[in-house]
Amino acid sequence: MSKVLTTREADYSQWYNDLVIKGELADHSAVRGCMVIKPYGYALWENMRDQLDKRFKETGHVNAYFPIFIPKSLFEAEEKNAEGFAKECAIVTHYRLKADPDNKGKLIVDPEAKLEEELIVRPTSEAIIWNTYKGWIQSYRDLPLLINQWANVVRWEMRTRLFLRTAEFLWQEGHTAHATKQEAIEETERMLEVYAEFVENFMAVPVIRGVKTPNERFAGAEETYCIEALMQDGKALQAGTSHFLGQNFAKAFDVQFMNKENKQEFVWATSWGVSTRLIGALIMAHSDDQGLILPPRIAPIQVVIIPIYKGEESKKIIDEKAAVIIKSLQSSGIKVKYDNNDNARPGWKFAEYELKGVPVRIALGLRDIENNVVEVARRDTKEKQTISLDGLDEKIISLLEDIQQKIYNKALDFKNANSKEANNWEDFVKMLDDKGGFISAHWDGTPESEEKIKELTKATIRCIPLNNKKEEGKCILTGNASSQRVVFARAY
Protein backbone atom coordinates (compact mmCIF):
# COMPACT_ATOMS: atom_id res chain seq x y z
CA MET A 1 0.00 0.00 0.00
CA SER A 2 1.32 3.40 -0.88
CA LYS A 3 1.85 6.09 1.65
CA VAL A 4 -1.16 8.26 2.19
CA LEU A 5 0.87 11.41 2.33
CA THR A 6 4.00 12.42 0.52
CA THR A 7 7.00 12.70 2.80
CA ARG A 8 7.93 16.12 3.97
CA GLU A 9 11.50 15.64 2.79
CA ALA A 10 10.20 15.26 -0.74
CA ASP A 11 7.89 18.23 -0.61
CA TYR A 12 6.80 19.96 2.53
CA SER A 13 4.22 22.06 0.72
CA GLN A 14 2.58 19.01 -0.79
CA TRP A 15 2.60 17.33 2.60
CA TYR A 16 0.90 20.36 4.10
CA ASN A 17 -1.72 20.57 1.37
CA ASP A 18 -2.46 16.88 1.70
CA LEU A 19 -2.96 17.28 5.43
CA VAL A 20 -5.43 20.10 4.92
CA ILE A 21 -7.37 18.45 2.12
CA LYS A 22 -7.26 14.77 3.08
CA GLY A 23 -7.68 15.63 6.73
CA GLU A 24 -11.04 17.13 5.72
CA LEU A 25 -10.24 20.59 7.05
CA ALA A 26 -10.55 22.63 3.87
CA ASP A 27 -10.45 22.64 0.10
CA HIS A 28 -9.31 25.00 -2.59
CA SER A 29 -12.23 27.03 -3.79
CA ALA A 30 -13.09 28.13 -7.29
CA VAL A 31 -12.42 31.68 -6.19
CA ARG A 32 -8.86 32.86 -6.49
CA GLY A 33 -6.91 32.50 -3.28
CA CYS A 34 -9.95 31.60 -1.20
CA MET A 35 -10.66 28.33 0.53
CA VAL A 36 -13.71 26.35 1.53
CA ILE A 37 -13.54 25.39 5.18
CA LYS A 38 -15.19 22.00 5.51
CA PRO A 39 -17.41 21.04 8.46
CA TYR A 40 -14.63 19.22 10.29
CA GLY A 41 -12.25 22.14 9.84
CA TYR A 42 -14.92 24.58 10.87
CA ALA A 43 -15.69 22.58 14.01
CA LEU A 44 -12.03 22.91 14.90
CA TRP A 45 -12.19 26.65 14.32
CA GLU A 46 -15.33 26.88 16.47
CA ASN A 47 -13.57 25.13 19.33
CA MET A 48 -10.65 27.51 19.08
CA ARG A 49 -12.98 30.47 18.77
CA ASP A 50 -15.00 29.45 21.81
CA GLN A 51 -11.91 29.14 23.95
CA LEU A 52 -10.57 32.49 22.86
CA ASP A 53 -13.93 34.17 23.18
CA LYS A 54 -14.25 32.91 26.73
CA ARG A 55 -10.91 34.49 27.59
CA PHE A 56 -11.81 37.76 25.93
CA LYS A 57 -14.91 37.93 28.06
CA GLU A 58 -13.00 37.00 31.19
CA THR A 59 -10.78 40.00 30.51
CA GLY A 60 -13.76 42.33 30.23
CA HIS A 61 -14.37 42.44 26.50
CA VAL A 62 -17.68 42.27 24.65
CA ASN A 63 -18.43 41.34 21.07
CA ALA A 64 -19.91 43.62 18.43
CA TYR A 65 -20.06 43.73 14.66
CA PHE A 66 -19.04 46.43 12.19
CA PRO A 67 -19.56 46.74 8.42
CA ILE A 68 -17.54 44.81 5.88
CA PHE A 69 -17.40 47.88 3.60
CA ILE A 70 -15.30 50.89 4.41
CA PRO A 71 -15.78 54.09 2.40
CA LYS A 72 -12.47 55.07 0.84
CA SER A 73 -12.41 58.43 2.60
CA LEU A 74 -12.57 56.71 5.99
CA PHE A 75 -10.05 54.14 4.99
CA GLU A 76 -7.45 56.74 4.06
CA ALA A 77 -7.87 58.77 7.24
CA GLU A 78 -5.04 57.09 9.12
CA GLU A 79 -2.29 57.56 6.58
CA LYS A 80 0.19 54.87 7.54
CA ASN A 81 -2.51 52.27 8.00
CA ALA A 82 -4.02 53.07 4.61
CA GLU A 83 -0.64 53.02 2.93
CA GLY A 84 0.23 49.69 4.47
CA PHE A 85 -2.87 47.98 3.19
CA ALA A 86 -3.44 49.88 -0.06
CA LYS A 87 -1.68 47.26 -2.17
CA GLU A 88 -3.93 44.42 -1.13
CA CYS A 89 -7.46 45.79 -1.11
CA ALA A 90 -10.54 44.56 -2.91
CA ILE A 91 -12.69 47.49 -3.94
CA VAL A 92 -16.40 47.78 -4.66
CA THR A 93 -16.97 50.25 -7.47
CA HIS A 94 -20.49 49.35 -8.67
CA TYR A 95 -23.72 48.16 -7.16
CA ARG A 96 -25.58 46.63 -10.10
CA LEU A 97 -25.25 44.27 -13.06
CA LYS A 98 -27.35 44.20 -16.17
CA ALA A 99 -27.97 41.91 -19.12
CA ASP A 100 -25.25 42.12 -21.72
CA PRO A 101 -26.94 43.40 -24.90
CA ASP A 102 -24.23 41.77 -27.05
CA ASN A 103 -24.09 38.45 -25.30
CA LYS A 104 -27.30 36.68 -24.43
CA GLY A 105 -27.44 35.12 -20.99
CA LYS A 106 -24.39 37.05 -19.78
CA LEU A 107 -24.19 39.97 -17.42
CA ILE A 108 -22.10 43.09 -17.46
CA VAL A 109 -21.38 45.69 -14.82
CA ASP A 110 -23.92 48.46 -15.26
CA PRO A 111 -21.90 51.61 -15.96
CA GLU A 112 -24.87 53.63 -14.71
CA ALA A 113 -24.42 52.06 -11.30
CA LYS A 114 -20.99 53.39 -10.49
CA LEU A 115 -20.59 54.31 -6.84
CA GLU A 116 -19.94 57.93 -6.03
CA GLU A 117 -17.35 56.79 -3.53
CA GLU A 118 -15.66 53.41 -3.70
CA LEU A 119 -16.07 50.97 -0.83
CA ILE A 120 -13.07 49.05 0.42
CA VAL A 121 -13.68 45.49 1.53
CA ARG A 122 -12.11 45.54 4.97
CA PRO A 123 -8.58 44.19 5.18
CA THR A 124 -8.82 45.16 8.87
CA SER A 125 -11.40 47.27 10.65
CA GLU A 126 -9.56 50.03 12.47
CA ALA A 127 -10.93 52.73 10.20
CA ILE A 128 -14.61 51.87 10.36
CA ILE A 129 -14.41 51.11 14.07
CA TRP A 130 -12.60 54.27 15.05
CA ASN A 131 -14.99 56.29 12.97
CA THR A 132 -17.76 54.67 15.02
CA TYR A 133 -15.99 55.08 18.35
CA LYS A 134 -15.88 58.80 17.75
CA GLY A 135 -19.61 58.89 18.44
CA TRP A 136 -19.40 56.57 21.43
CA ILE A 137 -16.72 58.27 23.46
CA GLN A 138 -17.17 61.61 25.16
CA SER A 139 -16.04 61.23 28.72
CA TYR A 140 -13.47 59.30 30.71
CA ARG A 141 -16.54 57.52 32.05
CA ASP A 142 -16.97 55.90 28.62
CA LEU A 143 -13.52 54.36 28.93
CA PRO A 144 -12.10 51.86 28.63
CA LEU A 145 -14.05 50.66 25.63
CA LEU A 146 -13.23 46.98 25.18
CA ILE A 147 -14.73 45.50 22.05
CA ASN A 148 -13.98 42.47 19.95
CA GLN A 149 -15.33 41.46 16.57
CA TRP A 150 -15.45 38.01 14.94
CA ALA A 151 -15.41 38.59 11.23
CA ASN A 152 -13.98 37.87 7.83
CA VAL A 153 -11.47 40.13 6.14
CA VAL A 154 -10.05 40.26 2.63
CA ARG A 155 -6.44 40.81 1.68
CA TRP A 156 -5.56 40.42 -1.96
CA GLU A 157 -2.27 38.66 -1.46
CA MET A 158 -0.10 37.85 -4.45
CA ARG A 159 0.50 34.33 -3.32
CA THR A 160 -1.90 32.37 -1.20
CA ARG A 161 -1.73 29.19 0.84
CA LEU A 162 -4.51 27.25 2.54
CA PHE A 163 -5.12 28.65 6.03
CA LEU A 164 -1.79 30.49 6.16
CA ARG A 165 -2.51 33.24 3.68
CA THR A 166 -5.87 33.12 1.95
CA ALA A 167 -7.46 36.06 0.18
CA GLU A 168 -10.40 35.90 2.55
CA PHE A 169 -9.97 34.66 6.08
CA LEU A 170 -11.80 34.45 9.37
CA TRP A 171 -10.42 36.14 12.42
CA GLN A 172 -11.18 38.13 15.49
CA GLU A 173 -10.02 41.68 15.97
CA GLY A 174 -10.12 43.43 19.30
CA HIS A 175 -10.24 47.23 19.29
CA THR A 176 -9.95 49.03 22.58
CA ALA A 177 -9.87 52.64 23.70
CA HIS A 178 -8.23 53.81 26.92
CA ALA A 179 -7.78 57.00 28.90
CA THR A 180 -4.06 56.56 29.43
CA LYS A 181 -1.07 55.34 27.55
CA GLN A 182 -0.12 53.05 30.40
CA GLU A 183 -3.50 51.39 30.42
CA ALA A 184 -3.41 50.82 26.67
CA ILE A 185 0.04 49.26 26.85
CA GLU A 186 -1.14 47.00 29.65
CA GLU A 187 -4.08 45.94 27.50
CA THR A 188 -1.80 45.22 24.55
CA GLU A 189 0.41 43.05 26.74
CA ARG A 190 -2.52 41.36 28.45
CA MET A 191 -4.04 40.28 25.15
CA LEU A 192 -0.72 39.03 23.85
CA GLU A 193 -0.54 36.83 26.92
CA VAL A 194 -4.09 35.61 26.32
CA TYR A 195 -2.98 34.52 22.85
CA ALA A 196 0.24 32.98 24.05
CA GLU A 197 -1.51 30.96 26.73
CA PHE A 198 -4.20 29.79 24.37
CA VAL A 199 -1.74 28.73 21.69
CA GLU A 200 0.48 26.94 24.19
CA ASN A 201 -2.12 25.37 26.44
CA PHE A 202 -4.82 24.53 23.93
CA MET A 203 -3.08 24.24 20.59
CA ALA A 204 0.00 22.76 22.26
CA VAL A 205 2.27 25.01 20.22
CA PRO A 206 5.04 26.75 22.16
CA VAL A 207 5.67 30.34 21.17
CA ILE A 208 8.13 33.16 21.61
CA ARG A 209 6.58 36.34 22.93
CA GLY A 210 8.16 39.48 21.64
CA VAL A 211 7.90 42.81 19.89
CA LYS A 212 8.43 43.54 16.22
CA THR A 213 11.11 45.81 14.86
CA PRO A 214 9.82 49.11 13.41
CA ASN A 215 10.15 47.59 9.93
CA GLU A 216 7.79 44.74 10.74
CA ARG A 217 5.30 46.77 12.72
CA PHE A 218 1.61 46.90 11.92
CA ALA A 219 0.84 49.89 9.72
CA GLY A 220 -0.30 52.62 12.09
CA ALA A 221 0.99 51.07 15.31
CA GLU A 222 3.48 52.47 17.81
CA GLU A 223 4.46 48.99 18.94
CA THR A 224 3.54 45.54 17.66
CA TYR A 225 3.72 42.62 20.04
CA CYS A 226 3.64 39.14 18.57
CA ILE A 227 3.87 35.46 19.25
CA GLU A 228 6.04 33.42 16.95
CA ALA A 229 5.80 29.65 16.52
CA LEU A 230 8.17 27.22 14.84
CA MET A 231 6.99 24.77 12.19
CA GLN A 232 8.47 21.32 11.59
CA ASP A 233 10.33 22.45 8.48
CA GLY A 234 12.24 25.02 10.52
CA LYS A 235 10.28 28.04 9.34
CA ALA A 236 8.68 30.48 11.74
CA LEU A 237 5.04 31.50 11.71
CA GLN A 238 3.57 34.63 13.22
CA ALA A 239 0.66 33.24 15.21
CA GLY A 240 -0.87 36.37 16.66
CA THR A 241 -0.30 40.08 17.06
CA SER A 242 -1.29 42.71 19.57
CA HIS A 243 -0.74 46.36 18.73
CA PHE A 244 -0.31 49.44 20.82
CA LEU A 245 -1.66 52.11 18.49
CA GLY A 246 -0.83 55.14 20.58
CA GLN A 247 -3.07 58.06 19.66
CA ASN A 248 -2.67 57.62 15.92
CA PHE A 249 -6.20 56.51 15.24
CA ALA A 250 -7.72 58.80 17.83
CA LYS A 251 -6.09 61.72 16.07
CA ALA A 252 -6.98 60.48 12.60
CA PHE A 253 -10.63 60.08 13.55
CA ASP A 254 -10.76 62.82 16.15
CA VAL A 255 -11.73 60.64 19.07
CA GLN A 256 -11.39 62.78 22.21
CA PHE A 257 -12.73 62.46 25.70
CA MET A 258 -13.17 64.85 28.59
CA ASN A 259 -10.91 63.86 31.46
CA LYS A 260 -11.57 64.39 35.16
CA GLU A 261 -9.88 67.79 34.96
CA ASN A 262 -12.38 68.88 32.31
CA LYS A 263 -9.78 68.79 29.57
CA GLN A 264 -10.13 67.23 26.10
CA GLU A 265 -7.68 64.41 25.43
CA PHE A 266 -7.18 61.94 22.62
CA VAL A 267 -7.81 58.35 23.63
CA TRP A 268 -5.16 55.64 23.54
CA ALA A 269 -5.82 52.61 21.41
CA THR A 270 -4.97 48.96 20.95
CA SER A 271 -5.91 46.32 18.44
CA TRP A 272 -5.14 42.62 18.44
CA GLY A 273 -6.04 39.67 16.29
CA VAL A 274 -5.64 36.02 15.50
CA SER A 275 -7.00 34.25 12.47
CA THR A 276 -7.66 30.92 10.83
CA ARG A 277 -3.92 30.99 10.19
CA LEU A 278 -3.67 29.40 13.63
CA ILE A 279 -5.09 26.24 12.06
CA GLY A 280 -2.17 26.24 9.66
CA ALA A 281 0.17 26.54 12.61
CA LEU A 282 -1.51 23.64 14.33
CA ILE A 283 -1.18 21.44 11.27
CA MET A 284 2.46 22.19 10.59
CA ALA A 285 3.56 22.02 14.20
CA HIS A 286 2.25 18.56 15.05
CA SER A 287 1.24 16.42 12.10
CA ASP A 288 3.10 13.43 10.69
CA ASP A 289 3.00 11.34 7.53
CA GLN A 290 -0.08 9.49 8.73
CA GLY A 291 -2.06 12.70 8.93
CA LEU A 292 -3.13 15.37 11.34
CA ILE A 293 -2.45 15.26 15.05
CA LEU A 294 -4.92 17.44 16.90
CA PRO A 295 -4.53 18.40 20.55
CA PRO A 296 -7.38 16.91 22.61
CA ARG A 297 -8.43 20.26 24.08
CA ILE A 298 -9.56 21.61 20.73
CA ALA A 299 -10.14 18.45 18.68
CA PRO A 300 -13.66 18.33 17.20
CA ILE A 301 -13.70 14.60 17.97
CA GLN A 302 -11.68 13.53 20.99
CA VAL A 303 -12.54 9.85 20.94
CA VAL A 304 -13.75 7.74 18.07
CA ILE A 305 -15.25 4.34 18.79
CA ILE A 306 -15.00 1.74 16.06
CA PRO A 307 -17.05 -1.44 16.36
CA ILE A 308 -15.56 -4.68 15.17
CA TYR A 309 -18.22 -7.20 14.34
CA LYS A 310 -19.10 -10.17 12.24
CA GLY A 311 -22.65 -10.13 11.00
CA GLU A 312 -25.76 -8.27 12.03
CA GLU A 313 -26.18 -10.08 15.30
CA SER A 314 -22.83 -9.20 16.78
CA LYS A 315 -23.19 -5.68 15.41
CA LYS A 316 -26.34 -5.28 17.46
CA ILE A 317 -24.67 -6.46 20.64
CA ILE A 318 -21.75 -4.12 20.08
CA ASP A 319 -24.01 -1.19 19.19
CA GLU A 320 -25.79 -1.64 22.50
CA LYS A 321 -22.60 -1.86 24.50
CA ALA A 322 -21.19 1.15 22.64
CA ALA A 323 -24.28 3.19 23.45
CA VAL A 324 -23.63 2.67 27.15
CA ILE A 325 -19.97 3.62 26.83
CA ILE A 326 -20.75 6.69 24.73
CA LYS A 327 -23.37 7.94 27.15
CA SER A 328 -20.93 7.64 29.98
CA LEU A 329 -18.08 9.33 28.10
CA GLN A 330 -20.35 12.15 27.04
CA SER A 331 -21.53 12.69 30.57
CA SER A 332 -17.86 13.11 31.47
CA GLY A 333 -17.65 15.88 28.89
CA ILE A 334 -15.78 13.93 26.23
CA LYS A 335 -16.50 14.56 22.56
CA VAL A 336 -17.06 11.11 21.19
CA LYS A 337 -18.03 9.78 17.80
CA TYR A 338 -19.28 6.28 17.13
CA ASP A 339 -18.60 5.09 13.61
CA ASN A 340 -20.63 1.99 12.92
CA ASN A 341 -20.96 2.79 9.26
CA ASP A 342 -21.22 -0.63 7.66
CA ASN A 343 -19.70 0.49 4.38
CA ALA A 344 -16.20 0.85 5.71
CA ARG A 345 -14.20 -1.87 7.36
CA PRO A 346 -12.31 -1.30 10.59
CA GLY A 347 -8.87 -0.99 9.03
CA TRP A 348 -10.13 1.70 6.72
CA LYS A 349 -11.67 3.60 9.60
CA PHE A 350 -8.48 3.37 11.65
CA ALA A 351 -6.53 5.02 8.86
CA GLU A 352 -9.25 7.56 8.22
CA TYR A 353 -9.41 8.85 11.79
CA GLU A 354 -5.65 8.94 12.00
CA LEU A 355 -5.68 11.14 8.93
CA LYS A 356 -8.15 13.42 10.69
CA GLY A 357 -6.05 13.54 13.83
CA VAL A 358 -8.57 12.18 16.33
CA PRO A 359 -6.53 11.83 19.55
CA VAL A 360 -7.98 8.58 20.85
CA ARG A 361 -9.47 5.58 19.11
CA ILE A 362 -11.37 2.85 20.87
CA ALA A 363 -11.92 -0.47 19.13
CA LEU A 364 -14.78 -2.54 20.49
CA GLY A 365 -15.42 -6.14 19.51
CA LEU A 366 -17.24 -9.16 20.91
CA ARG A 367 -14.15 -10.57 22.55
CA ASP A 368 -13.63 -7.23 24.32
CA ILE A 369 -17.15 -7.26 25.66
CA GLU A 370 -16.63 -10.79 26.93
CA ASN A 371 -13.49 -9.68 28.76
CA ASN A 372 -14.95 -6.32 29.85
CA VAL A 373 -12.17 -4.43 28.06
CA VAL A 374 -11.57 -2.17 25.07
CA GLU A 375 -8.57 -1.55 22.86
CA VAL A 376 -7.43 2.05 23.15
CA ALA A 377 -5.03 3.61 20.66
CA ARG A 378 -3.55 7.08 20.89
CA ARG A 379 -2.88 9.10 17.78
CA ASP A 380 0.29 10.90 18.86
CA THR A 381 2.46 7.87 19.58
CA LYS A 382 0.25 5.27 17.89
CA GLU A 383 0.54 3.09 21.02
CA LYS A 384 -2.23 0.61 21.65
CA GLN A 385 -3.32 -0.88 24.94
CA THR A 386 -6.14 -2.99 26.20
CA ILE A 387 -7.82 -1.52 29.24
CA SER A 388 -10.68 -2.50 31.50
CA LEU A 389 -14.08 -0.92 31.00
CA ASP A 390 -14.20 -0.26 34.75
CA GLY A 391 -13.44 3.39 35.33
CA LEU A 392 -13.04 3.97 31.59
CA ASP A 393 -14.05 7.63 31.72
CA GLU A 394 -11.31 8.58 34.14
CA LYS A 395 -8.73 6.66 32.16
CA ILE A 396 -9.77 8.36 28.93
CA ILE A 397 -9.73 11.77 30.57
CA SER A 398 -6.24 11.25 31.86
CA LEU A 399 -5.16 9.77 28.55
CA LEU A 400 -6.42 12.87 26.73
CA GLU A 401 -4.53 15.05 29.19
CA ASP A 402 -1.42 12.99 28.68
CA ILE A 403 -1.70 13.32 24.91
CA GLN A 404 -2.16 17.08 25.23
CA GLN A 405 0.98 17.28 27.36
CA LYS A 406 3.04 14.96 25.16
CA ILE A 407 2.17 16.84 22.00
CA TYR A 408 3.16 20.09 23.64
CA ASN A 409 6.37 18.67 25.04
CA LYS A 410 7.33 17.25 21.69
CA ALA A 411 6.78 20.61 20.01
CA LEU A 412 8.66 22.32 22.82
CA ASP A 413 11.60 19.95 22.49
CA PHE A 414 11.62 20.62 18.77
CA LYS A 415 11.56 24.35 19.32
CA ASN A 416 14.34 24.19 21.89
CA ALA A 417 16.45 21.92 19.71
CA ASN A 418 16.03 24.35 16.85
CA SER A 419 16.66 27.56 18.73
CA LYS A 420 20.30 28.49 18.47
CA GLU A 421 22.69 31.33 18.86
CA ALA A 422 24.80 32.48 15.95
CA ASN A 423 27.89 34.58 16.62
CA ASN A 424 29.23 35.12 13.15
CA TRP A 425 27.84 35.47 9.67
CA GLU A 426 29.10 32.10 8.46
CA ASP A 427 27.40 30.18 11.26
CA PHE A 428 24.28 32.25 10.84
CA VAL A 429 23.89 31.38 7.17
CA LYS A 430 24.82 27.77 7.79
CA MET A 431 22.19 27.40 10.50
CA LEU A 432 19.53 28.92 8.27
CA ASP A 433 20.37 26.65 5.36
CA ASP A 434 20.83 23.59 7.52
CA LYS A 435 17.75 23.23 9.67
CA GLY A 436 16.34 26.72 9.92
CA GLY A 437 14.77 27.37 13.28
CA PHE A 438 14.98 30.39 15.55
CA ILE A 439 18.40 31.93 15.44
CA SER A 440 19.33 34.35 18.13
CA ALA A 441 21.92 36.85 16.98
CA HIS A 442 23.15 40.37 17.49
CA TRP A 443 21.80 43.14 15.31
CA ASP A 444 22.91 46.75 15.26
CA GLY A 445 19.35 48.01 15.43
CA THR A 446 19.24 49.72 12.04
CA PRO A 447 16.52 49.08 9.46
CA GLU A 448 19.25 49.04 6.82
CA SER A 449 21.05 46.00 8.17
CA GLU A 450 17.74 44.28 8.91
CA GLU A 451 16.81 44.78 5.26
CA LYS A 452 20.20 43.65 4.04
CA ILE A 453 20.07 40.46 6.07
CA LYS A 454 16.65 39.73 4.65
CA GLU A 455 17.93 40.31 1.15
CA LEU A 456 20.92 38.06 1.62
CA THR A 457 19.35 35.21 3.54
CA LYS A 458 15.54 35.56 3.35
CA ALA A 459 15.60 35.57 7.14
CA THR A 460 13.66 38.27 8.98
CA ILE A 461 13.74 39.44 12.53
CA ARG A 462 10.79 37.60 13.98
CA CYS A 463 10.85 39.52 17.20
CA ILE A 464 12.79 40.99 20.05
CA PRO A 465 11.75 38.67 22.87
CA LEU A 466 9.98 40.19 25.87
CA ASN A 467 12.26 40.46 28.89
CA ASN A 468 15.19 40.01 26.56
CA LYS A 469 18.43 39.96 28.47
CA LYS A 470 20.89 42.71 27.67
CA GLU A 471 24.13 41.48 26.22
CA GLU A 472 26.95 43.39 24.59
CA GLY A 473 27.89 42.06 21.19
CA LYS A 474 28.54 42.80 17.57
CA CYS A 475 26.01 42.85 14.76
CA ILE A 476 26.06 39.65 12.77
CA LEU A 477 26.15 41.62 9.52
CA THR A 478 27.97 44.87 10.14
CA GLY A 479 29.99 44.13 13.25
CA ASN A 480 28.65 47.32 14.82
CA ALA A 481 27.90 47.40 18.53
CA SER A 482 24.71 45.72 19.71
CA SER A 483 23.12 45.64 23.14
CA GLN A 484 20.97 42.56 22.73
CA ARG A 485 20.26 39.52 20.60
CA VAL A 486 17.13 39.32 18.45
CA VAL A 487 15.40 36.29 16.97
CA PHE A 488 15.86 35.63 13.27
CA ALA A 489 14.16 33.01 11.12
CA ARG A 490 12.86 32.31 7.70
CA ALA A 491 9.15 32.67 7.97
CA TYR A 492 5.83 31.93 6.31
Add this chain to the structure above:
RNA sequence: CGGGAUGUAGCGUAGCCCGGUUAUCGCGCCUCGUUUGGGACGAGGAGGUCGCAAGUUCGAAUCUUGCCAUCCCGACCA
Protein backbone atom coordinates in the same frame (compact mmCIF):
# COMPACT_ATOMS: atom_id res chain seq x y z
C1' C B 1 2.62 40.71 -10.96
C1' G B 2 7.56 38.19 -13.41
C1' G B 3 9.90 33.01 -14.32
C1' G B 4 8.76 27.67 -14.39
C1' A B 5 5.28 23.56 -14.12
C1' U B 6 0.38 21.68 -14.11
C1' G B 7 -5.07 21.25 -15.19
C1' U B 8 -8.33 14.58 -18.50
C1' A B 9 -14.89 11.22 -13.78
C1' G B 10 -14.98 12.37 -6.49
C1' C B 11 -9.22 11.36 -6.11
C1' G B 12 -4.64 9.89 -8.59
C1' U B 13 -3.40 9.33 -13.70
C1' A B 14 -2.17 7.35 -19.44
C1' G B 15 -2.80 9.57 -24.07
C1' C B 16 -0.53 15.33 -26.17
C1' C B 17 5.68 15.82 -28.86
C1' C B 18 3.84 13.36 -34.30
C1' G B 19 -4.51 15.72 -34.68
C1' G B 20 -8.20 10.47 -36.85
C1' U B 21 -13.56 5.21 -34.70
C1' U B 22 -16.50 4.50 -28.71
C1' A B 23 -10.47 8.80 -24.17
C1' U B 24 -6.51 4.64 -20.62
C1' C B 25 -5.71 2.52 -15.99
C1' G B 26 -6.07 2.33 -10.53
C1' C B 27 -8.75 3.95 -6.21
C1' G B 28 -13.54 5.57 -4.93
C1' C B 29 -19.09 5.23 -6.14
C1' C B 30 -23.81 1.86 -7.24
C1' U B 31 -26.03 -3.50 -7.21
C1' C B 32 -25.61 -8.60 -5.49
C1' G B 33 -22.91 -12.11 -2.68
C1' U B 34 -19.00 -13.44 0.60
C1' U B 35 -16.59 -10.44 4.38
C1' U B 36 -15.26 -7.24 8.94
C1' G B 37 -9.15 -6.97 15.31
C1' G B 38 -4.86 -2.18 10.31
C1' G B 39 -7.11 0.94 4.19
C1' A B 40 -11.26 -6.86 2.01
C1' C B 41 -12.65 -10.19 -2.35
C1' G B 42 -15.64 -11.74 -6.65
C1' A B 43 -19.17 -10.61 -10.47
C1' G B 44 -21.89 -6.88 -12.77
C1' G B 45 -22.77 -1.49 -13.42
C1' A B 46 -22.90 3.96 -13.41
C1' G B 47 -20.08 8.20 -13.91
C1' G B 48 -16.44 12.70 -18.75
C1' U B 49 -18.48 20.50 -21.06
C1' C B 50 -10.53 16.39 -21.58
C1' G B 51 -10.06 23.93 -16.75
C1' C B 52 -12.93 27.99 -19.79
C1' A B 53 -13.29 30.66 -24.47
C1' A B 54 -11.93 31.68 -29.31
C1' G B 55 -9.04 30.15 -33.58
C1' U B 56 -6.62 26.63 -37.28
C1' U B 57 -8.61 22.01 -39.56
C1' C B 58 -12.81 17.64 -43.22
C1' G B 59 -11.70 16.32 -38.02
C1' A B 60 -8.87 19.00 -31.70
C1' A B 61 -7.75 16.07 -25.12
C1' U B 62 -3.65 16.66 -28.80
C1' C B 63 -1.78 22.56 -32.65
C1' U B 64 -2.35 28.36 -31.79
C1' U B 65 -4.04 32.58 -28.83
C1' G B 66 -6.45 34.64 -24.65
C1' C B 67 -8.44 33.89 -19.90
C1' C B 68 -9.17 31.11 -15.11
C1' A B 69 -7.27 28.08 -11.23
C1' U B 70 -3.45 25.23 -8.60
C1' C B 71 1.79 24.19 -7.27
C1' C B 72 7.09 25.81 -7.06
C1' C B 73 10.70 30.05 -7.27
C1' G B 74 10.77 35.38 -6.95
C1' A B 75 8.32 39.95 -5.92
C1' C B 76 4.48 40.99 -2.26
C1' C B 77 2.83 40.06 2.81
C1' A B 78 1.25 43.92 10.18
